[in-house]
Amino acid sequence: MINRDYILRLIEQFSRALARVLLLRQDYQYEEALILIDELFRQTLGLSSEFLLAAPEEMLLALVKRIDLLDVGKCLWIALLLKLEGDVYQDLERYEESFPRYLRSLRLFLEAVLLEENPRQSDFFAEVEELLTLLSRHELPASLLTRIMLYYEKTGRYAQAEDALFEALKAPDSSDEVFGQGLAFYARLQEKSNAELRAGNFSPEEIKEGLADLQRLQEAHRSPPSAE
Incomplete structure (x- = not known):
């Protein structure tokens, strides 16, 4: 199994913020949810999702590597936040903004999950499957x-x-x-x-x-x- 200590610590540390995003979505407070996700990006990575979307794919993958090894925790955390942000844009029916976030999210999830001996047992198997469904018509x-x-x-x-x-x-x-x-x-x-x-x-x-x-x-x- 891959080492996921980093992302588990982040999820524990920011669990209230992540839960708050879900509550904001349920209450149709989408702009507030986007602001909170942006704060999570900047607090944990010092980057915005706009930067991660604009960066060439080679640069994105370089950001989640240490020397030539994948920083699995960082990779999964970025993938998780991008998917969460994409979900909010999907709620808003702003599909032109959800689509690129889903693309980048799936790419990063796959980079990490493919290191698993059995990806079906990954903690993020459900997210990958959902993204594959969301992107299946594109x-x-x-x-x-x-x-x-x-x-x-x-x-x-x-x-x-x-x-x-x-x-x-x-x-x-x-x-x-x-x-x-x-x-x-x-x-x-x-x-x-x-x-x-x-x-x-x-x-x-x-x-x-x-x-x-x-x-x-x-x-x-x-x-x-x-x-x-």
Whole structure:
């Protein structure tokens, strides 16, 4: 299990403030809830959510690392606050502001939860599942979809993992790296027993079909467009 002492201490220390946010939402005092969340961001991180949203993804991930190791507690805390803030904007039906917060929140939750031996046992499994549902109707970047693929794979949902992979391949920001991750995904599935594959709503035949589709897409991606 990942070390979550940092975030548990923060949740305990700021439990009244977090509870207050929920009460404000229940009382439809959304602007007051946003002010309180902003105070939590600044008190615990010295940053605002606007900064975290504006920062390039590489910078965001660098902020939650110590040298090359993920600072899991900090990562989860930022993810939790961003989701909470996104929920308030969702209450306000300001979806253009909830969406980017949910995107960043899910990315950070996945970075931390994927370190779990069994993500289903994570304290934040419910938050990840809720975010996946909230974002399911949106086009997502390939960098996030490949993390979703790994998450579904690690939780034994191989058919959903394959769906995420092919969404990533079709994403505007897809790259050669995604094809490499796809090949590695099918290689790992080939090591699974038939019983494991069936439990994940998959089969050896689907591995062959998916791998063939992936290789066709890769060849098409590599081939230069024909001159007219």
